[in-house]
Amino acid sequence: MSQGNEKGVPNWILFLFMGTIVLGGLYAIFMHGFLGYNQDNAYRPGYIEPADAGCTFADIPANTAAARANGEATYKNVCAACHGQNMEGQIGPSLADAEWWHTPSPAPVQDVACIVVKGVNPPKTKGNAGPMPARGNGALSDREIFEVLYFVGSKNNSLVTNQ
Ligand code: HEC
Incomplete structure (x- = not known):
């Protein structure tokens, strides 16, 4: 039926799953900086x-x-x-x-x-x-x-x- 993988997880679920991880990662980098290097911005005020x-x-x-x-x-x-x-x-x-x-x-x-x-x-x-x-x-x-x-x-x- 589905063509996702052998266990039958639909592709759109995998897509959603990966998308969440990628967006979550981008959000974390945006808010906290890569390895936390832009703490200054959070601190400065x-x-x-x-x-x-x-x-x-x-x-x-x-x-x-x-x-x-x-x-x-x-x-x-x-x-x-x-x-x-x-x-x-x-x-x-x-x-x-x-x-x-x-x-x-x-x-x-x-x-x-x-x-x-x-x-x-x-x-x-x-x-x-x-x-x-x-x-x-x-x-x-x-x-x-x-x-x-x-x-x-x-x-x-x-x-x-x-x-
Ligand atoms: C026990 C350790 C310690 C001693 C002794 C000390 N400081 Fe500091 N000082 C710090 C720390 C830690 C900070 C950073 C505080 C923070 O923002 O977390 C700081 C911050 C400062 C700042 C602010 C720097 C900035 O970028 O705005 C100045 C100015 C300063 N110290 C001057 C002095 C002077 C002058 C002396 C000697 C009279 C002195 N300190 C003695 C630990 C010390």
């Missing part, structure tokens, strides 16, 4: 907007050579374990590239300072990176945070530190 960051800084130090030197020392002590000796990224993301997860790029230094003050906790953490501890767990003053960021900015043009 949750990033900390400058408007809702809500940090005010009374004491913003000047971006001097001395400030950057202090910042380099603090970076090595507090941040390097998670962001890499050369800011290349470890547990935390690279701070040396132009990709900013939690602020537009190029990144205004005050926005980035606010990220460091508050840290990043779920649900705003990205992927499996894990939380960013407030003040890097280093109990840093606002001044020390700006100094670190002046140092980072001296290696990364996408962090706008001139004021």
